[in-house]
Amino acid sequence: MTSLADVAKRAGVSSATASRVLSGSSHPIRRETREQVHEAARELGFVPNQVARALATSRTTTVGVIVHDIADQYFAEVVRGLEDGVQAEGYQLFVCSSDRDPARELGYVEALIANRVDALVFAGGGLTDPDYQRRVADRLDAYRRNKGAVVALAPHAYRTPSVIVDNRGGAQTMTEHLASLGHKRIAFVSGPPSVETSAHRLEGYQRGLAAAGLPAGPELVVEGSFDMEGGRRAAADLLDRDPGVTAIFAATDVDALGVLLELRSRRVRVPDDVSVAGFGGGGFAALVDPPLTTMGARMHEVGLLGARMALRLTRGERVRSVLLPTELLVRASTGPPP
């Protein structure tokens, strides 16, 4: 592969000079010299070796992001936002799907740090496993001591600047909305307890019930799993126990979709018999049958702002965590109770 030295030789200058012109340094260079270097680089099809540059400067111009699953619409949108944000400043993005497995996530954290990414972004909610939390904190503390930037785009036990949608407030608003339609028994399909985000949305739901003067009750909360199958099983559980619910609020749209499918297969009409609501609002939510009422979260924006925050941190600038509002999107899957 052609190197800086080749370019320098061809241009009849030292590699120091060649470096200065090709790396966009502000060091003064005679116009003519500059042009010769560029010319030589072009002729040789020179592509600077970022690896060598990174070693010399200790900046890789890369950022790593860990998501639960890139094939999940929700995270795909966050990642796209991140990508747009970092691309604007010439950074490249490493993407890692952890499947919420603590070991795998830890492995990725280590791998990304080994690759000396300038910033590390957690796009999915942190895991609640205490062993994981301890170990990841150790890694991240060390990473930050060495000028690594860490950003969270969802609730995370590790204290770090974040861009997060208002999970609690959003869940509360949705619950109150259902209550305002007249529902008295509102069930909640929670996310997996292994993820921090779940607790926030559950809390919002509980606050919503309280605000509406509605009784809570453990029989109203069933565990989903942030996927369709989980939502389906949750709905089945709920219906089998028959606590007389007239509304089901799921912690994510995919869970809600599972609920929808289970209800359909049982010939329960939505929203005539039971109302269904989700959280997220991307992708298919508006397109299913019936269109899903949901709390819309602007995930692309989360990613974009997260990228900017991460890059600012790498420059040593101060940042402030942001809590993005969610938006109630009322569609056809919710209505008054029968």
Place this chain on the structure above:
Amino acid sequence: MTSLADVAKRAGVSSATASRVLSGSSHPIRRETREQVHEAARELGFVPNQVARALATSRTTTVGVIVHDIADQYFAEVVRGLEDGVQAEGYQLFVCSSDRDPARELGYVEALIANRVDALVFAGGGLTDPDYQRRVADRLDAYRRNKGAVVALAPHAYRTPSVIVDNRGGAQTMTEHLASLGHKRIAFVSGPPSVETSAHRLEGYQRGLAAAGLPAGPELVVEGSFDMEGGRRAAADLLDRDPGVTAIFAATDVDALGVLLELRSRRVRVPDDVSVAGFGGGGFAALVDPPLTTMGARMHEVGLLGARMALRLTRGERVRSVLLPTELLVRASTGPPP
């Protein structure tokens, strides 16, 4: 940051020895020495610098993938497959969304090569822009001369090993299926002409018509854009010109979804008045109203096989391109003509 030298010093060995044990070399090392090194590394929280390692070995253990848009379900699944494939061998994945913009795609190719990825994967169909093709070919030729591996996961003008779904055959099968239901005038919502894939699916459609003895005709083909809005406009065009079609086959599921929405807004019943079919089969296709008949393509598998192929290439092993079959998924959006 703690370096190999630190570990070596602490363990009382040379950095060569430390390197040998920590890099998993097969070089023989006394058991005791090995343990001392590991111990020292652990105590210091040593994380090997992949950047330095990459510079020394000229292998980065990274691969780059260029997709049209990571937020598109279709590509998100491919990327997930790729990730699973490379992760199994300890590689990291750079993800780049080009939005099918030649300049942006070229920029990414260059950036990935600059980062010395061991393999470069094109997940989206190649662009038809001749200038782009020439320039990308130049870059890739040089890249391959330097042991870079290039894999395509969709039709691409650049000749390189590939894992591709049978776009032609799939489109033909779907067309024949519609014909077998009794449809005589089958319209096609093609992809954007700027992408190679589009031509293949269009060709399959045309072959399908021919095989069924049905007349083709330019008035039956309208241009979509691999997104919902494109499908919507295409359907609107079609209906406004009213060529009397009873079936609309869209080159992608998202286009088909746009068609569905436009038909719904015009009170055209599906499939009673008009049948609608798509291509892809991931994500929401089964969940919309009515569930979409489509040619299922196993995109996760494309990614997984693509990753394996790429890694084999980096080892200098021989590979053979694979053409993955698609599967006709008949659902409720298609039926006999009125």
Place this chain on the structure above:
DNA sequence: CTGAAAGCGCTAACAT
């Protein structure tokens, strides 16, 4: 304005 040279952290001959 340009060059010489040290060094980023690791690996890989080549000794011993």
Place this chain on the structure above:
DNA sequence: ATGTTAGCGCTTTCAG
């Protein structure tokens, strides 16, 4: 079995 040393390709003082 272990150590010495020369790079990998670039940036960056420090001289001139």
